[in-house]
Amino acid sequence: MFTILPIQGYIDQIDGFFCDGIHAGLKPNGNNDLGFIYTNEPCNVAAIFTENRFQAAPLKHFLSHKEEFKTNFVLINSKNANALTGKKGVEDINTLFSSLDFKEKLVNPLMSSTGVIGNRLPLEKLIAGANSFDLSAKSGENLSKAIMTTDAYPKTSLYEVKLEDGKSFKIGAVAKGAGMINPNLATMLCFICTDAAVPYSDMKEALNINKETTFNAISVDGDTSTNDTVMVLANGKSKAYDKDAFIEALRVVMHEMAMLMVADGEGAKKVAAFEVRNAATKEDAIKAAKALSNSLLVKTALFGEDPNFGRIASTIGASQIACDDEKLVISYNDIVVFDKGEICFDKETEEKASKVLKQNSYKIICDIGLGNCSFVAYGCDLGYKYVEINADYRS
Structure with a gap:
């Protein structure tokens, strides 16, 4: 038996996770447009992506890694999708990471982008912005705003899962998504973080089990974008794990994020x-x-x-x-x-x-x-x- 309880806060309340968001100059209105998720210890990472045949550069960059690799850093920008940018788009990601002052701390850094398709990344702004990060920051609120595009509001969730043996783990998410949403993922980014000690194979299995009734079951306008990403990061800090509990907790988080996206369907009222x-x-x-x-x-x-x-x-x-x-x-x-x-x-x-x-x-x-x-x-x-x-x- 297990219990899944909603708790107040953002993903920064999960042991070992740090995050923040800033304005790096991509959005002309001065709103946050660049954020990060960082962990001291590398995480197991699993992801599912868009079914659009034209996958954006960040997806190609992720898929260039061997399966079951680990990471401790995800850089996320809005306003620019880095999609349909060819080989140069992937090269720009590598150039960006190699230009960071804290690159020695990073293990297989990843990037995720959302925004306008068909433009190269503004590297100078992104490098300057990323180099201003404090990797010990804990501001899930700033991050949630940094990844928004046409979203009317940030989308976050956080839960504690209590297991029968007395141990517990936390799981939460930050996401964006409001338009170009179709039942084959959606124009959305969703980053799910957990301190559960979940093996990669179980994490991938749970993602695939739950996607069909959550992100693959929603539609705003019938369009599928080039950047759609659901990523799960698990650092194992809690040393707690139960497979059935994790699958159900992940379903709860994914369903909540999916429903928030539909409710925010670019002017939607119903x-x-x-x-x-x-x-x-x-x-x-x-x-x-x-x-x-x-x-x-x-x-x-x-x-x-x-x-x-x-x-x-x-x-x-x-x-x-x-x-x-x-x-x-x-x-x-x-x-x-x-x-x-x-x-x-x-x-x-x-x-x-x-x-x-x-x-x-x-x-x-x-x-x-x-x-x-x-x-x-x-x-x-x-x-x-x-x-x-x-x-x-x-x-």
Whole structure:
């Protein structure tokens, strides 16, 4: 048995982790744009990345290391993605690290970037900024702000996991993500830190187990970026570990970060869980749920608070899964609007369903009626603010 308890603070409260964020001159508004995570002792590190075929330079740099390498430093910048920069992009990362005054303290340093695609890194600003770091700093708040792009707010979490043997470990995360989010990771960076004594193989396994129901189950706009990264760093300082407890704690952290991203979907006001039940196969359940979370017609209906079940049914049919309108049941929370070929959408029912859509979060349930497989995907509404933000993104 184990207990997972939320606690106050940032990742700097985890034993052995240091972090900070500063303004290095990348953001013209003076906000933080460069941060770091540092540990005295090298960490086991595992990561999953975007499925976009054009992976950014920081991802290529990470993947150039042999599997099961360790690191003690991650440098993170916003405003510039260092993507589609070719070999020069990776060379710039190596040049940056070789120019740091504290390079002798670093073990396999890593970099992560987010921002505009198609520009080389401003090395002079980054080198000067990084050389001003105090590696003993503990400011998770500054770091959380440094990695933001179009985010309306920082995204952090922290938990303590108490084990049956009396030992405990902490796990927490800092993340960014609000737009270009699609169910194949998302335009997001997420750094999860823990003092659990977790082996690399278990960490990688836990990441892959949990990604499908968290970061791979969310959608803001159906786009997948070049830099998407989920990275787990484990320094083992607590000397505590239980595999089942770690897998569940990691799921809790990943799910919380994913939900924060959907809720912050560049102007989003609504978060919807699209639960597909009783599909013929697991693949069908996933396909239909993700189609609903991705549909622009569905998203704009959510924005307009319009419980148009026709858009829901049409999207399910267009997803090409096995389905039959005489077996399909559609509900907004517990309000049934379509029941196995029967339209329940009278004036009273529509008013009840409309009240559901006026809430900040709710569930749209689609019972396919052909099997026993289920999946939940998460999405948000899409409105005028999204267009405004992305029309001005480079400015």
